[in-house]
Amino acid sequence: MTEHLVVIGADAAGMSAASQARRRRGPEELRITAFERGSVTSYSACGIPYWVGGEVAEADELIARTPEQHRARGIDLRLRTEVTALDPERRRVRSRDLDTGAQEWTPYDHLVIATGAEPVRPALPGFDAPGVHTAHTLPDGRALLDTLAGLRAPGGLGETDGAAAASPRRAVVIGGGYIGIEMVEAVLRQGYQVTLVHRTPEPMPGLDPQMGALIRRGMAKLGVEVVPEAEATEVLLGPDGRPRAVRSTAGEHPADLVVLGLGVRPRTALARAAGLPLGVHGGLRTDERMRVVDAAGTPLPGLWAGGDCVEVRHLVSGQHRHVALGTHANKHGLVIGTNLGGGEAAFPGVVGTxxxxxxxxxxxxxxxxxxxxxxxxxxxxxxxxxxxxxxxxxxxxxxxxxxxxxxxxxxxxxxxxxxxxxxxxxxxxxxxxxxxxxxxxxxxxxxxxxxxxxxxxxxxxxxxxxxxxxxxx
Structure with missing residues (x-):
């Protein structure tokens, strides 16, 4: 009897799981359907800052596997199709075609939840305006590049009467973690004067402050204005509805462009609505085989999860953490696909590298x-x-x-x-x-x-x- 594997999310964890399962079991044994609400698959989100900064010429260079390549391997990949509900008891998912609005229920024997993470965008005044960007997906990167191009053009975004800007363009990056630091470099490479606004005493809160101070001094040598221990409270908009400054607890910071680097959180609204238990950081909890487990650690039938939507065990502290990295996501997918394919694999945990x-x-x-x-x-x-x-x-x-x-x-x-x-x-x-x-x-x-x-x-x-x-x- 042919089993049916359904995958939600066609990026690192989801398609690694689907591809590995396909290597081990052919279409006559395992039918695979993958739902992806976007229009691209298997891409390097980590490469987006280097695309924005001009080191990577085209977005296509960040794509590891195209939809056509996945389909050629016998995976029914449905792009621009969003899963809107999970029904673990009846083992089915409800999906909606984003182009036609058509909805349907799809039954499964095994479900891989690989819904990833979502960037933090505070519900504060001006934070949803044009010219305020994240850099989480390829469309995010394209939108940011389009804004940069518009600001460079004579009479471009934010200019009046067709007059070219008399002073260098200014960007404010909000958030001093990995994403913020990488986006500071990206907009520096685009010729902007950059201000970094962050909450902690030093940038890179994952390091101790004495090490963060080295980073602050290094950025100062690059001409970056670092504003520590400051909370951004509002993006002030000009007459055209685009940023003119960021207001923080430390004052106002002129800005033609704003980039949010406030981190990510697990995208687990579907799982929560379906009654699946979540960890303290909002991610799904799994065992070493990447099976979704309940509060007691018992695997739930037919449910697997991997990537940025899960919490993992830290091997040094023994605690569970949310660590959103593509390296982990690909390993999770390998483990899931191996187990679904009849093999034995385990993900032991992370050390936070x-x-x-x-x-x-x-x-x-x-x-x-x-x-x-x-x-x-x-x-x-x-x-x-x-x-x-x-x-x-x-x-x-x-x-x-x-x-x-x-x-x-x-x-x-x-x-x-x-x-x-x-x-x-x-x-x-x-x-x-x-x-x-x-x-x-x-x-x-x-x-x-x-x-x-x-x-x-x-x-x-x-x-x-x-x-x-x-x-x-």
Missing amino acids: AITRICDLEIARTGLNEREATAAGLDWTAAVVESTAQAGYLPGAAWMTVKLLAERGSGRLLGLQIVGGAGAAKRIDIGAMALGSGLTVQELIFQDLAYAPPFSPVWDPVLVAARKAAARI
Whole structure:
């Protein structure tokens, strides 16, 4: 008997699950239907800032698999079709064609919920105006580029009497996390003067403040005006209905363009309406096989979930977190598809690894920061090391600062943070592997890392930080 797999969401987690299940089971064994309310599939949302900034020429370069490629593999992919209701008891979903309005119920044997996340857009005055952008989807990126193009044109957006702007265009980015930082770089590359408004004492709240201060100073060197500990309260509009300034608790900040980088939250309204239990961060909870579970941890029949709509276990703190990353989403899909295809796969959890940059300044973290370690009830110590990413005697060796957290007593590595120049940030993978393996800082010291002067000092800065932490323990 042919089983029917229904997938909601045709991006990383959803189509990875569908594709992996198809590799293992042919159409005669498993029929696959995927619903996607947008018009594109399997694209890199992480690449949008680099498209907006001009490093990626066309949106098509961000698309990994086209709808035609998915359909050629025997997946019934329905674009611009939104799932509007789930009925887990009767194992069916209701969908609506966004072009025709037609609705229908589709039965399933297995349902993969991969509805992703949605950008935070506060319900504040002016935040829904033209010229106030997010950068979450390809259409978001296109709309932002269209605004940029309009502002560049003589007599363009916001200009009167056809007169060209007499001063450089100004952009205000609201939010100092990863999305905000990347969008600061994107609009800088477009020639804008940029103001960053954020709530925390330093940008990048995922890092400790002393590391965030390095980022603030780096942005200041790029000409970015950083406004810390400020809450944006209103986007002030001109006569044309477009931004002229952002009002915050720190004052008014002139703006021709506003970009929101306030993070994302799980898109789980469908699941909530269907009575599925959600975690403390609003995401679906799953077991290691990525089956949706109830409050007691019991898998619910026929239900799977992955990607930015789920919460995952943090392997260091043991707590569940919402971590929206494409790397996780693709792994979730691989696990789901393998299990649906008759294999055995598990997703163990995450250690919170992330990396980004602003122009030549590289930024990375993994594990826990001080605030998170304290919240998890851990007794920790920290070590900070300033070094170079290459042998210091080489011309142009880039600076870097490493901060390492370890547990007192056991010596267990708890977290790693890196800020520095070229060649610094990918060292975070050393910490990610060590955290995933449960290494102590004493064990980390003697890991056989590669060395040659163009790549590292003879003692890698991460190992120097481990030595310093071990001495304190």
